[in-house]
Amino acid sequence: MTIGALSFGGLSALGIIFFLLSGVSLMECVRAVNEKMKAGLIAVMILVFIISEGIVLFLGTFCIHIDADVEYNNMQLLFLKSNVLVYIIVLLIIAAIEIYTWRRVSREIRKRPTPSSLQEGLDQLPDGLLLCTDEGMPLLVNRKMQDIMFNIFGEDSYGRVNAHMINEDNLLQRGIKVIDNESGYVIILGDKTVWNIKEFDMPSEKNAFVFHRSAGMKEVLAFDVTELYEKRKELEVRNEHLVKINSQIREYGKMLDESIREQEMLAAKVRLHDDVGRCLLALRAYLSNDNGDRKKLVELWKTTVSILKMESERIESDNRMTILDKAAAAVGVSIIYDGDIPKELENLCATAIHECLTNTVKHADGSKLFVLFDGDKDCFTFEITNDGKVPDVEIKETGGLHNLRRVVENEALIMEIESLPRFVLRIKSGETILDRMYT
Amino acid sequence: MKTKVMIVDDQSISRQLFELYVKNSESYELTFSIESAGVADVYLLRNHVDLILMDILMNDGSNGIDAAARIKKEYPEIKIIAVTSMPEQSFMEQARRAGIDSFWFKETEEQSIIEVMDRTMNGESVYPDNAPFVRLGNADSSELTDRELEVLRIITTGASNTAVAEELGISEHTVKTHVRSMLTKTGFANRTELAIKARALGVAIKLGGEE
Numbered sequence: 277m278t279i280g281a282l283s284f285g286g287l288s289a290l291g292i293i294f295f296l297l298s299g300v301s302l303m304e305c306v307r308a309v310n311e312k313m314k315a316g317l318i319a320v321m322i323l324v325f326i327i328s329e330g331i332v333l334f335l336g337t338f339c340i341h342i343d344a345d346v347e348y349n350n351m352q353l354l355f356l357k358s359n360v361l362v363y364i365i366v367l368l369i370i371a372a373i374e375i376y377t378w379r380r381v382s383r384e385i386r387k388r389p390t391p392s393s394l395q396e397g398l399d400q401l402p403d404g405l406l407l408c409t410d411e412g413m414p415l416l417v418n419r420k421m422q423d424i425m426f427n428i429f430g431e432d433s434y435g436r437v438n439a440h441m442i443n444e445d446n447l448l449q450r451g452i453k454v455i456d457n458e459s460g461y462v463i464i465l466g467d468k469t470v471w472n473i474k475e476f477d478m479p480s481e482k483n484a485f486v487f488h489r490s491a492g493m494k495e496v497l498a499f500d501v502t503e504l505y506e507k508r509k510e511l512e513v514r515n516e517h518l519v520k521i522n523s524q525i526r527e528y529g530k531m532l533d534e535s536i537r538e539q540e541m542l543a544a545k546v547r548l549h550d551d552v553g554r555c556l557l558a559l560r561a562y563l564s565n566d567n568g569d570r571k572k573l574v575e576l577w578k579t580t581v582s583i584l585k586m587e588s589e590r591i592e593s594d595n596r597m598t599i600l601d602k603a604a605a606a607v608g609v610s611i612i613y614d615g616d617i618p619k620e621l622e623n624l625c626a627t628a629i630h631e632c633l634t635n636t637v638k639h640a641d642g643s644k645l646f647v648l649f650d651g652d653k654d655c656f657t658f659e660i661t662n663d664g665k666v667p668d669v670e671i672k673e674t675g676g677l678h679n680l681r682r683v684v685e686n687e688a689l690i691m692e693i694e695s696l697p698r699f700v701l702r703i704k705s706g707e708t709i710l711d712r713m714y715t
Numbered sequence: 716m717k718t719k720v721m722i723v724d725d726q727s728i729s730r731q732l733f734e735l736y737v738k739n740s741e742s743y744e745l746t747f748s749i750e751s752a753g754v755a756d757v758y759l760l761r762n763h764v765d766l767i768l769m770d771i772l773m774n775d776g777s778n779g780i781d782a783a784a785r786i787k788k789e790y791p792e793i794k795i796i797a798v799t800s801m802p803e804q805s806f807m808e809q810a811r812r813a814g815i816d817s818f819w820f821k822e823t824e825e826q827s828i829i830e831v832m833d834r835t836m837n838g839e840s841v842y843p844d845n846a847p848f849v850r851l852g853n854a855d856s857s858e859l860t861d862r863e864l865e866v867l868r869i870i871t872t873g874a875s876n877t878a879v880a881e882e883l884g885i886s887e888h889t890v891k892t893h894v895r896s897m898l899t900k901t902g903f904a905n906r907t908e909l910a911i912k913a914r915a916l917g918v919a920i921k922l923g924g925e926e
Contacts, residue, residue, distance in 0.1 A: 518875060521907050526873035529914055545728070582735060594750065596775055603754035606747060607761040623776075630754065637760040 297374045331366070404471070404498030407478075415493070424473075424498050427465045428452055455505075462501065470505040473498045548580075555580045596626045600633070604645065607637050615649035617658075624703070625649070625658055627683060631676045632660045632701055640664030640699070657704040671695040717744035718836055719763060723779065724770035724798070725750045729821070733768055736829055743832065753777035756785050764793055766836060768828070769815070771799040771806055771922075778922045780806070784813035794835050798828070801917030802847040802856060804864060809922070810842075817841040849916050852901030852909075856918045859897060866893045867919040870910045 389397065395418075398405055404421030408414045430449040448454075449466065456462040460474035478493040555576050562573055594602070597617070604611050611633070617625045629647060636642040642664025650657045671693055673681060684691040684703055694700040720743050724730045730748050737743045743766075747758050752773050758764070767786070769779040783795045797810045800821040810818050817835040819828055820843060834841050849856045859867070869879045876894070880887040894906055903909045913919040 522873040522875055524873075525871070525907065525910055528911060529871060529873065579735070579739065596751070596753075599749070599751045599754055599775070600757075603749070603757040606758050630757065633757060634760065637757075 293371070297371060297378070300378060327370075402500060404473075404496075406496040408494050408496070410492045410494060412494075421496070421498055424465070424471060427467070428463065462505070464505075468502075469500060470502040471498045472501045552580050596622055597629075600626055600629055604633055607633075609633060609636060609643055609645055611645045611647060613647050613649075617649050618653040618656075620653045621656070621658070624683065624687065624689075628658070628660060628680060628701060628703060631680050632662060634676065635699075636662040636664060639667075651705070655705050657702065659703075660701045661699060666698045667695045669695070671699065677701075718742055718765045718832075719744050719746045720832075721746050721755070721758060721764045721767045722748040723750075723752050723755050723767060723782070724748075725773045725775065726770070729770065729798075733828065736827075740829060742836075751775050751777055752779045752782035755782050756789065759786065759790055759793070766794045766796070766832060768796050768798055768832075771797055771810075772801060772920065780809050780813050780815070780922060783810070783815050787814040796828075796831060796835055796841075801920055802849045803917055803920045804846045804856070805868070806920075807842055807846060818843065820847055822847060849918055851912060851916060851918055852903050854900040854902075856916075858900055859918075863893050863897050864919055866890055867897060867909070867913050868921040870894070870906065871914040871919050872921050873910075 395416075398416070398418035399420075401418055401420060404424045405416070405418045406414060406421045406425075407416040428449060429447055451466040453464040454461060455464060455470075460472055462470065462472050464470050474497050476495045476497070478495050555573075558573055558576065562570065601611055611629065625647075629645065633645055636645055640662055642662045644663040646659075646661050646663075648657075648659040671677070673693065677693065681691050690704050692700075692702040692704075694702070720737050722730055722733045722737070722745070724733065727750070730750065734745055734748050737745045746762060746764055749755065749758065750773075752769060753775060755767065755769070767783070769783050771779040773779065779797055779799075783797065786793060786795065791814075794816045795814075796817040796819055797806070797815045798819045798821055799806055802820070807818050817831055817840055819826070819831045819841075826841075831841050845857070851859070865883060866879055869882055874882070876887050876890045880890045883890075894909070897903075897909055898905070901909060901912075903912065
């Protein structure tokens with residue numbers, strides 16, 4: 277074999293190696309890079325390939341002509357003058373660059389998840405995940421979500437999952453209970469686990485997925501909220517219990533006041549009877565030994581008898597209206613009633629009467645208060661007016677009247693005040709008799 | 716000239732006892748004896764009174780402290796003595812703030828009501844050093860801090876921890892801490908028992924505002 281043939285063979289082998297390396301690099305790079313870089317990379321690699329093949333072919337031709345007696349063209353003459361080692365080194369450098377690039381790209385590619393590694397990772401998640409198009413065509417579903425959807429809809433719903441289908445009772449499996457559908461869906465499955473399923477829109481500009489060019493996508497997530505749900509139920513039961521207890525405490529408080537009064541009355545009676553006992557002992561000592569001050573003893577008995585007389589004259593408590601009547605009488609004012617005030621409105625009306633009574637004495641120097649009640653506890657008009665001096669200016673609501681208005685309006689009632697030609701305070705319900713007739 | 720006295724107490728027996736003391740005294744004259752603090756100010760519109768014996772807790776929802784504050788605003792010259800059998804510590808503080816001249820616990824033997832009346836009319840302000848101490852479970856009522864008593868007062872109305880926190884402007888966590896502390900001090904099993912006992916003994920009473 278001639279040197280030329282050997283050289284040609286060697287260079288051809290190099291060329292083949294370069295070809296293979298370029299091809300592998302190209303495939304790897306094309307797999308790894310995104311669309312924008314693909315064209316550039318491919319172009320570079322093809323260029324490198326062409327240059328390297330060109331050099332190899334030319335060198336090969338040169339080698340062949342070493343032995344043959346042929347005319348060289350200008351280009352060949354140029355290469356003839358140059359050192360072939362340089363070209364070999366250039367090719368080796370190109371090869372080294374390609375190997376380096378290939379290794380780096382391969383490392384990058386190995387780090388990146390593949391579709392199957394992605395699927396495997398998602399399947400390990402404890403929560404459900406589904407990516408689908410706007411029309412409901414699934415793009416990515418993890419195992420948990422498949423299980424959940426199967427539990428809910430009872431068949432392979434892979435092809436047509438839409439979270440809003442949960443609203444359709446006829447599509448749900450028996451035993452599935454939808455608790456809440458306000459912010460997402462909270463569902464109890466047949467195995468008593470509780471899931472919160474939420475759907476999110478993913479607009480296309482934020483869509484990082486390359487395997488589907490849909491205009492829009494949806495992401496459906498399912499979270500296991502079983503523990504949270506159980507704790508919430510427990511909390512609700514406890515809160516109900518607490519509300520009940522608090523209500524009982526309030527009721528107890530009301531009864532307690534009466535009970536405490538009874539206890540105090542009993543304590544007072546016990547003291548009184550102790551006093552009677554002491555009187556009897558003092559009397560006995562006086563009668564048997566003529567021991568003691570007679571005058572003081574008489575005084576003591578007088579006091580004790582007065583107390584005992586008091587005890588026998590039990591006084592019943594008056595209701596609030598009677599108390600007001602007595603107070604009015606004590607200041608020379610009689611309250612004249614027209615109509616019966618329902619028990620439910622007694623406190624409110626008594627407050628209003630008290631205020632008007634004060635003003636009648638202070639400002640009008642009156643002696644009569646006229647109280648009119650018309651209607652019932654739900655639909656009524658309540659009016660108070662008085663005799664005496666009439667106001668000479670419009671009455672300003674300050675102090676007591678201002679407080680009364682606050683109380684009235686808190687009860688969702690209406691308060692009106694007329695100053696001229698005479699003072700009238702009017703409280704009425706929002707609903708009138710006419711309203712009632714037409715409802 | 717005798718001092719004109721008005722008695723305000725919802726319990727007939729207490730009222731009658733006070734009436735007896737006043738009638739048996741040479742210095743005092745009874746003008747009115749009424750059962751509601753809510754109308755005490757009405758009596759003063761056309762009647763002269765020098766001294767009022769004012770019970771604090773009334774069964775009609777009114778309370779003597781609010782009534783006394785109103786009376787003092789209109790008639791600062793009238794002397795008022797607050798009387799109560801409840802050992803609620805805050806009543807004295809509230810009475811002072813309302814301008815009440817003197818304070819007397821019904822159950823104490825230290826001074827008679829007549830002595831307190833005499834001293835008050837002489838210009839003194841007679842207040843006990845402390846409210847009577849009451850045993851609340853394993854603790855004395857004096858062992859509870861002011862804040863704890865504030866919390867307890869609201870709890871006795873049946874309010875939840877959230878409502879207590881809102882009213883006092885503190886966190887719910889702080890309310891629970893105070894409740895836990897009180898339960899530890901008193902040895903009561905739970906919040907409900909604490910509230911009931913405190914209310915029954917008169918250690919913590921929340922006065923309702925008058926309408």
